[in-house]
Amino acid sequence: MLVGPSGSGKSSLLRTVAGLERPSAGRISFGSELWWDSERGIRLSSERRRVGYLPQDYGLFPHLTVAGNVRFAGRRDRSDLLEQFGIGHLARARPRDLSGGERQRVALARALARDPRVLLLDEPFGALDVITRQQVRDELAGLLTELQLPTLLVTHAFEDADVLADRVGVLDRGRLVQIGTPTELLDCPGSAMVAALTGANVLEGIAVPAGQGSVVRLGGSGELVSATPAQGRVEIAVHPWKLELVDPGSSRLTDTVVSLRHDRGGTLARLTRFTVQVPPGANGHSSLSEGSTVGLRAAPEDVRVLPARDDGSG
Amino acid sequence: MSEATSSSGRPQDEAGDWISALGRFAVALGTVIVIAVAVAFLLLPIAALVTYQPLHDLIHGFGTKFATDAILVSLRTNAIAFVLMIVLGTPFAYVVGRRRFRGRSIVVTLVELPLVMPPAVAGLALLVAFGPLGLFGGTLSALGIPNPVFRQGAVVMAILFVASPFYLRGAIAAFEAIDDTLLDVAGTLGAGSLRRLLYVAIPLAGGGLGAASAVAFARGIGEFGATILFAGSFQGTTETLPLAVYGEFDANLDQAIAIGVLLIAVSAAILLASKLLARLWTSSTSTSPSPAGRSIYAPR
Numbered sequence: 001m002l003v004g005p006s007g008s009g010k011s012s013l014l015r016t017v018a019g020l021e022r023p024s025a026g027r028i029s030f031g032s033e034l035w036w037d038s039e040r041g042i043r044l045s046s047e048r049r050r051v052g053y054l055p056q057d058y059g060l061f062p063h064l065t066v067a068g069n070v071r072f073a074g075r076r077d078r079s080d081l082l083e084q085f086g087i088g089h090l091a092r093a094r095p096r097d098l099s100g101g102e103r104q105r106v107a108l109a110r111a112l113a114r115d116p117r118v119l120l121l122d123e124p125f126g127a128l129d130v131i132t133r134q135q136v137r138d139e140l141a142g143l144l145t146e147l148q149l150p151t152l153l154v155t156h157a158f159e160d161a162d163v164l165a166d167r168v169g170v171l172d173r174g175r176l177v178q179i180g181t182p183t184e185l186l187d188c189p190g191s192a193m194v195a196a197l198t199g200a201n202v203l204e205g206i207a208v209p210a211g212q213g214s215v216v217r218l219g220g221s222g223e224l225v226s227a228t229p230a231q232g233r234v235e236i237a238v239h240p241w242k243l244e245l246v247d248p249g250s251s252r253l254t255d256t257v258v259s260l261r262h263d264r265g266g267t268l269a270r271l272t273r274f275t276v277q278v279p280p281g282a283n284g285h286s287s288l289s290e291g292s293t294v295g296l297r298a299a300p301e302d303v304r305v306l307p308a309r310d311d312g313s314g
Numbered sequence: 315m316s317e318a319t320s321s322s323g324r325p326q327d328e329a330g331d332w333i334s335a336l337g338r339f340a341v342a343l344g345t346v347i348v349i350a351v352a353v354a355f356l357l358l359p360i361a362a363l364v365t366y367q368p369l370h371d372l373i374h375g376f377g378t379k380f381a382t383d384a385i386l387v388s389l390r391t392n393a394i395a396f397v398l399m400i401v402l403g404t405p406f407a408y409v410v411g412r413r414r415f416r417g418r419s420i421v422v423t424l425v426e427l428p429l430v431m432p433p434a435v436a437g438l439a440l441l442v443a444f445g446p447l448g449l450f451g452g453t454l455s456a457l458g459i460p461n462p463v464f465r466q467g468a469v470v471m472a473i474l475f476v477a478s479p480f481y482l483r484g485a486i487a488a489f490e491a492i493d494d495t496l497l498d499v500a501g502t503l504g505a506g507s508l509r510r511l512l513y514v515a516i517p518l519a520g521g522g523l524g525a526a527s528a529v530a531f532a533r534g535i536g537e538f539g540a541t542i543l544f545a546g547s548f549q550g551t552t553e554t555l556p557l558a559v560y561g562e563f564d565a566n567l568d569q570a571i572a573i574g575v576l577l578i579a580v581s582a583a584i585l586l587a588s589k590l591l592a593r594l595w596t597s598s599t600s601t602s603p604s605p606a607g608r609s610i611y612a613p614r
Contacts, residue, residue, distance in 0.1 A: 015498075018498075018502050019501070019502070020498045020501065020502070045501070046498070046501040046502045047501050047502070047503075047504045047505060047506055048504075049502070050504075051502050052502075053498075053499060053502040055495040055498065055499060056495075057495070059493075059495040059496055059498070059499035061496060061500075061514060061518075062518070063517040063518060063520075072500070072503055072505070072513065073503040073504065110503065111503075113503075114502075114503050114504055120502075
């Protein structure tokens with residue numbers, strides 16, 4: 001899975017693998033098969049690569065029925081695939097009459113009718129609203145586990161990666177900046193950009209060595225203790241769920257609440273410099289209100305010191 | 315004065331209501347008049363043609379040798395020109411509409427040039443290009459190809475030259491409008507260029523192709539200027555319906571009018587058929603949910 005902000009080249013990369021864009025230089029191979037080699041002049045066209053490519057809006061043919069869309073890929077009737085995906089009853093429906101989840105399953109069934117060696121999914125949830133998005137994502141997670149097919153998925157949302165991916169590569173301005181499991185990226189972001197992508201609060205500060213670790217004096221005011229030794233100008237990353245609200249009087253770091261959003265998982269508090277995920281029933285949870293000043297605390301091992309931003313290649 | 319404005323304000327309100335009602339009436343009346351004048355201007359000449367002679371005479375005029383010869387020549391030459399235009403023009407429009415290459419905009423402009431050319435000039439141009447003494451006349455005879463001038467081939471060429479730009483222009487636009495991803499996906503699903511053209515591009519551009527071909531056909535069936543200069547007017551060979559109308563104009567006005575009515579009937583039938591086809595087509599390829607269909611976000 002590839003994650004990156006918009007404009008980082010995710011889609012282009014996927015299209016290049018699918019054979020829809022021509023790289024100016026480089027090599028694309030699948031297993032022992034060479035698909036593209038700019039030096040040796042090997043240019044396998046997209047129709048000969050056997051990839052299952054799903055563009056952002058799934059690219060279903062509007063003039064064909066569901067069965068017709070799937071037949072286009074296999075050149076024969078594939079009602080078995082429709083049944084397998086639970087869309088047999090939609091065989092004669094037109095794409096425009098399908099829900100987002102149904103469209104995705106038709107697109108997947110069509111891609112599989114091609115007997116692809118790799119699935120390429122471009123922002124599979126990009127066109128969906130928040131509620132449908134979660135549902136479709138869970139569905140896809142189940143299907144991908146069932147299919148056991150190598151899959152390359154690009155998305156701008158790290159949470160998708162967290163649910164779906166074994167390994168995640170982070171793209172930034174056309175470069176692969178970090179690759180690892182979702183947990184590795186959360187725990188050891190290689191750069192401020194990666195940390196921000198995983199949802200962390202990223203702040204600048206000046207670190208002073210203290211004991212085994214360091215104390216980071218943040219721009220503005222306040223300080224946080226990190227378990228990582230550091231000195232000089234640094235950036236630190238703390239995830240919203242690793243921050244804890246404490247009494248402002250006894251804290252070395254205070255901030256003001258800008259807005260509060262309550263949901264099942266507790267409260268998401270936006271402060272002027274931080275975002276804090278407050279679990280239900282946490283300390284000070286009930287007295288939280290907009291405009292109030294709160295103290296903040298984080299375990300030293302949860303405060304990550306990042307390499308400076310201009311050395312962001314990780 | 316103060317009574318009128320401050321105590322009740324009624325007289326002014328009433329006057330205002332009256333004026334605005336009058337205004338609405340004037341706008342409605344104006345709309346009706348404009349529509350009536352436009353419709354009358356367009357339809358009265360046709361009505362005059364149909365009612366010029368007793369219906370019996372008109373129907374008799376349809377059946378004369380003059381009329382049947384002209385209708386056969388018109389249908390035959392237009393059918394051939396139409397098939398050539400679709401078969402050769404569609405792949406051409408697909409390439410120009412989908413590919414980006416140097417000089418593409420020049421090609422598009424050149425295709426549209428015959429649109430602004432007066433038909434008589436187009437006929438002259440064809441004559442000096444392919445006539446016996448024309449630029450390629452010698453080449454044609456050297457190749458053993460009989461010269462088209464004054465033959466039915468010349469009628470087909472004239473129609474093709476004058477009418478096909480209408481089709482090409484619309485077809486290029488229709489192919490340009492196709493969502494790129496659909497053709498991309500077709501490629502990744504293993505479809506080569508021919509399959510992409512036949513099963514994805516043409517069905518998706520179908521509405522636009524149909525509309526453009528109808529305009530071109532209508533232009534072709536009414537073709538006069540280029541045909542009379544390049545092909546001449548010989549009954550049974552090159553005399554199409556429009557040429558027959560002109561030919562009979564001096565000799566037999568009733569006959570000319572009968573042929574004219576026939577021409578209108580043929581054109582109207584084609585226009586109607588193409589509109590019905592286009593409606594069927596767009597309703598089957600539209601990407602927006604059908605009225606009876608479920609919404610994307612409907613719970614399943």
